[in-house]
Amino acid sequence: xxxxxxxxxxxxxxxxxxxxxxxxxxxxxxxxxxxxxxxxxxxxxxxxxxxxxxxxxxxxxxxxxxxxxxxxxxxxxxxxxxxxxxxxxxxxxxxxxxxxxxxxxxxxxxxxxxxxxxxxxxxxxxxxxxxxxxxxxxxxxxxxxxxxxxxxxxxxxxxxxxxxxxxxxxxxxxxxxxxxxxxxxxxxxxxxxxxxxxxxxxxxxxxxxxxxxxxxxxxxxxxxxxxxxxxxxxxxxxxxxxxxxxxxxxxxxxxxxxxxxxxxxxxxxxxxxxxxxxxxxxxxxxxxxxxxxxxxxxxxxxxxxxxxxxxxxxxxxxxxxxxxxxxxxxxxxxxxxxxxxxxxxxxxxxxxxxxxxxxxxxxxxxxxxxxxxxxxxxxxxxxxxxxxxxxxxxxxxxxxxxxxxxxxxxxxxxxxxxxxxxxxxxxxx
Numbered sequence: 001x002x003x004x005x006x007x008x009x010x011x012x013x014x015x016x017x018x019x020x021x022x023x024x025x026x027x028x029x030x031x032x033x034x035x036x037x038x039x040x041x042x043x044x045x046x047x048x049x050x051x052x053x054x055x056x057x058x059x060x061x062x063x064x065x066x067x068x069x070x071x072x073x074x075x076x077x078x079x080x081x082x083x084x085x086x087x088x089x090x091x092x093x094x095x096x097x098x099x100x101x102x103x104x105x106x107x108x109x110x111x112x113x114x115x116x117x118x119x120x121x122x123x124x125x126x127x128x129x130x131x132x133x134x135x136x137x138x139x140x141x142x143x144x145x146x147x148x149x150x151x152x153x154x155x156x157x158x159x160x161x162x163x164x165x166x167x168x169x170x171x172x173x174x175x176x177x178x179x180x181x182x183x184x185x186x187x188x189x190x191x192x193x194x195x196x197x198x199x200x201x202x203x204x205x206x207x208x209x210x211x212x213x214x215x216x217x218x219x220x221x222x223x224x225x226x227x228x229x230x231x232x233x234x235x236x237x238x239x240x241x242x243x244x245x246x247x248x249x250x251x252x253x254x255x256x257x258x259x260x261x262x263x264x265x266x267x268x269x270x271x272x273x274x275x276x277x278x279x280x281x282x283x284x285x286x287x288x289x290x291x292x293x294x295x296x297x298x299x300x301x302x303x304x305x306x307x308x309x310x311x312x313x314x315x316x317x318x319x320x321x322x323x324x325x326x327x328x329x330x331x332x333x334x335x336x337x338x339x340x341x342x343x344x345x346x347x348x349x350x351x352x353x354x355x356x357x358x359x360x361x362x363x364x365x366x367x368x369x370x371x372x373x374x375x376x377x378x379x380x381x382x383x384x385x386x387x388x389x390x391x392x393x394x395x396x397x398x399x400x401x402x403x404x405x406x407x408x409x410x411x412x413x414x415x416x417x418x419x420x421x422x423x424x425x426x427x428x429x
Contacts, residue, residue: 013312014137020191022199025116041195044096057186071189073196080210097223124157144179249351289348297345
């Protein structure tokens, strides 16, 4: 998630990232040794989980596929069945994944392909934004036997950033960048396997017949896969012949996007932990809004998982924390966050229909509750003859609605029934 955190946040969980890459500099794609993709895979694990991860990795190293040898992608070569079996074992690892997939063909002619140093520096900026800004308390471990030039350059790039305000760390935050020989560290070997697995899915010359099954297994790990360059949707442009609906959609999208951006800007650099969680959530939705064109929702359980990867909290984050501690706060401050009860996620609205979906959802909650309040009012009035509950000042909105109810009773007939039938749940309130 590009630019995920603008400054270090409190209660950061210290993470370890074991990193390896696939691909190399070069844009003469007719040569067999020049890849079309440059892929960086980071295997992320909190400090307290390293012992468990190492034990599982050692068992994988002793398996029939590696027989206690160094776990390298080249051992599996192009054997699709072996890759499937190994990927199945990889999905059982207690890790999180972050992967950068750079399409070098789309970078050609973009001003970053003139020299190796220029190309690498461009990638360093992407890696820095995605890793150190996302995890201010982070130890990176890279393979000293791999593309040492690339990783050494990234290390120098990071060191050059440590005088910037970003590195005015919160207490307990730490940055480290070390190299280890992969032969001596099974966790570095895991990064090689994941880089190789994603290469088998995305590098045209290395894709296997089993690519769909491999992608399914890797996706089950809920990895953060960043494709670059990404094409932002042109949401705000409407041509001369645009319909009224298209114009309204562009206005809604523009407003909601700018409202999210303004909230991020206004609260940048906060030292409030709860606000840090809200900013993190909003950046996820902001990036999804810009770069995902399938009009989908960000799954709530994925958001909870990413919060746990980034922040330390007891008890851990769950979906209820997202729905009750983050979303209501943002909505109450004028930021439109649309939920889907059927799809189980959130998004920033991209069209007017999204806003109507939100209002319909609210209406399904509000009308039955008003119906119950009206019945309560009428019941007490009928037995006391003079107590009108809803006339109290604190119920003035409900009283106003009650007047409409008295005039148009038929349209409210089933309100309480809908609530009593169980159509609504505790989470709707």
